[in-house]
Amino acid sequence: MTGTRRVLVLAGCLCCLLLVASALPAADPRIDRPGERGGEPIAGDWESIEGTPDFSLPAADDTDEHTDETADDEIEIEGKIEPGNNVTVKTEQTGWYRPKTIRVNGENVTETSRFGRANITVPYNETMTVTIPDLNRSRTVSVPTAATITTRGGAAPAHDLELRATVGSTPVENATVLLDGEAVETTNANGEASVRMPDTAGSVDVRVERGPVTGDTTVEIAEPTVKFVSPLLFPGGPAPVQVSADGHGVSDATVSLESGGSSVTGDDGRTRIWLPIDDGATVTAEVGNETATATVGNLYLRLTAVAVFIPGFCIGGILTYFRLVAAGERRRGSGAGGTGWFLALADVVAGLADSVAALFRGDRTPLSLSFSLPRPSLARPSLASVGHAFGMVPSLGLLTRSRDRERGSALGDLLGTTDDKAADGPDEDHGHDLAAEPLAPRGPRADVRKAWHAFVDRLEIDDRETATPGDVARQALAAGFPADRVDRLVSHVREIEYGGHSPSPERVDAVWETVSELLASEPDEEGSS
Incomplete structure (x- = not known):
């Protein structure tokens, strides 16, 4: 900055000061000066201040005790006041703290930490008095004594x-x-x-x-009790026994049979004894000077029921299975095959059932069993025939039917379930009728397959499960069935099974109508072209 500019700046500042000074009000000569109003001091004058405050500190106390240790400080106890329980004692002392002795009911038990805390055990007394002699403090609390x-x-x-x-x-x-x-x-x-x-x-x-x-x-x-745990009790068999008192098992209790033999219960109050070969048995349990007994009877009847019903159900299931196999073999015309042995065994079981039923009716006809075993065949059975034989579901209704359709089953007569149609003689119509109504609702696709299988059975194809519609069509034409109906049936089956077409009601009706016409027609021995 040059000298000229400095002079100009200084002159400007002086002008500003003059302007400010001229703007301030001037002193009023009519206002009295401080201290001139009657000689009394006025508020705000120095003379109105009465002396100078004393800022001097009090003399220090030469004693070692802290001045904040007063008798009003209370001892705090944290924890449940219960006999034998550990609780924490705290004082209100602040800062660094020298350990103090704590007395409980007049006995020195511990010292506080440097922070005024200590752990004590509630005594087995009606009251607990906690005292800190160095601080001249004490607190008494009540202690519960009801156990x-x-x-x-x-x-x-x-x-x-x-x-x-x-x-x-x-x-x-x-x-x-x-x-x-x-x-x-x-x-x-x-x-x-x-x-x-x-x-x-x-x-x-x-x-x-x-x-x-x-x-x-x-x-x-409680008085002890004894009982048999399992209902399956038989003469000479094991019997589990439970000894209890007030609903809980009693260990080390002696259990003895009236006819001899004893055992001792385990931790769960159970043991096992062997019943005598008799119709009843009584067991006695000894617990201290107390005894308890339990009796079981009808042991022979229990054994008879098990011996009759279980084999009966097994024989009935086997017989039912053999009947179904026999029906399948007769329908296929291969009764002399590998299942002939099963059929012979079924005849034996049926004869035994008839003889037992005759005894129940009071018949005095001597028991006579006659049967013949088929000649074994070394021909290897096809997979289709085996699957067909084992894929049938047994039915207990066949238990009451005899293989011989000319007479009713004696077992069926005894049970009152003999089929009245059997008495009318065998069915003369041996044609290939359609299958009976199913036991459960069928879908449209199942109806189409059912009609197709009925026609395939008419052709007596052994491997019908693996035969294609083309194979069936060729054999049907070779057998002399009408070519137009065969082509129509094969076309419907191919469209539904392989073409992805839905089996609509119209298609199902058309399939059934075509199959019915084919089954009703007589094949031309010379074949169809």
């Missing part, structure tokens, strides 16, 4: 009963357990004890005490 006794499991004669004594949630340790006023046991650190019950059933008083802490309860000793 609660709980038992685990049932009480049985001459058996141990598990019990536990607590005050609130704190176990009563080293307490004396009294049974009818007699000391018998001491509780452990968990407040638990195992007390032996008397040898007889009844009530007994149980008391737990440690100083002023006491608790009482009455225990009912």
